[in-house]
Amino acid sequence: GEDVEQSLFLSVREGDSSVINCTYTDSSSTYLYWYKQEPGAGLQLLTYIFSNMDMKQDQRLTVLLNKKDKHLSLRIADTQTGDSAIYFCAETNSGNTPLVFGKGTRLSVIA
Amino acid sequence: GAVVSQHPSRVICKSGTSVKIECRSLDFQATTMFWYRQFPKQSLMLMATSNEGSKATYEQGVEKDKFLINHASLTLSTLTVTSAHPEDSSFYICSANEQYFGPGTRLTVT
Numbered sequence: 027g028e029d030v031e032q033s034l035f036l037s038v039r040e041g042d043s044s045v046i047n048c049t050y051t052d053s054s055s056t057y058l059y060w061y062k063q064e065p066g067a068g069l070q071l072l073t074y075i076f077s078n079m080d081m082k083q084d085q086r087l088t089v090l091l092n093k094k095d096k097h098l099s100l101r102i103a104d105t106q107t108g109d110s111a112i113y114f115c116a117e118t119n120s121g122n123t124p125l126v127f128g129k130g131t132r133l134s135v136i137a
Numbered sequence: 138g139a140v141v142s143q144h145p146s147r148v149i150c151k152s153g154t155s156v157k158i159e160c161r162s163l164d165f166q167a168t169t170m171f172w173y174r175q176f177p178k179q180s181l182m183l184m185a186t187s188n189e190g191s192k193a194t195y196e197q198g199v200e201k202d203k204f205l206i207n208h209a210s211l212t213l214s215t216l217t218v219t220s221a222h223p224e225d226s227s228f229y230i231c232s233a234n235e236q237y238f239g240p241g242t243r244l245t246v247t
Contacts, residue, residue: 127238
């Protein structure tokens, strides 16, 4: 089946930029998502990008997509302690197919 | 790694009937289970959060009397869609302890 891979942990200092990377195998992937999950909470959709885009910026968040390499990244500028959470990459090829999630990257922000 | 299973993976039911979906953590204890719903071409929406032995906490707009959630043990949570309607047709996904997701259940109500 299709697969989405992420590194499990990332630690950064407050004020630095964080870059979370994700790779996927579905060549027909159409929508790619980043979710944030804080301790004890459900998933929160952060941003998404369509496969016909290379980049999307939303305030402190920048998503880069390299469709050729099937590589997606999420950059968080000026990382704050409130950004500490688990970040999930997910993709779907649309239609009636479900999201395929990565296992999540736990971001720790050191003050 | 930790595995979460869901059963059934697909179900078709008639309008007005009830459907139960099971979510199990296979090799760990799930103190918290989350239930999500995903409509076609849309993102995942959190429906409710359940802690073992407690009543579930429902997100705004989710009818608790229609979507009954039971989390009676540390390895099993169930979602029952009561008096199902065609608009309940969706993909339902559970997750355990924040990070571990089940494979999902596709419900089609005819």
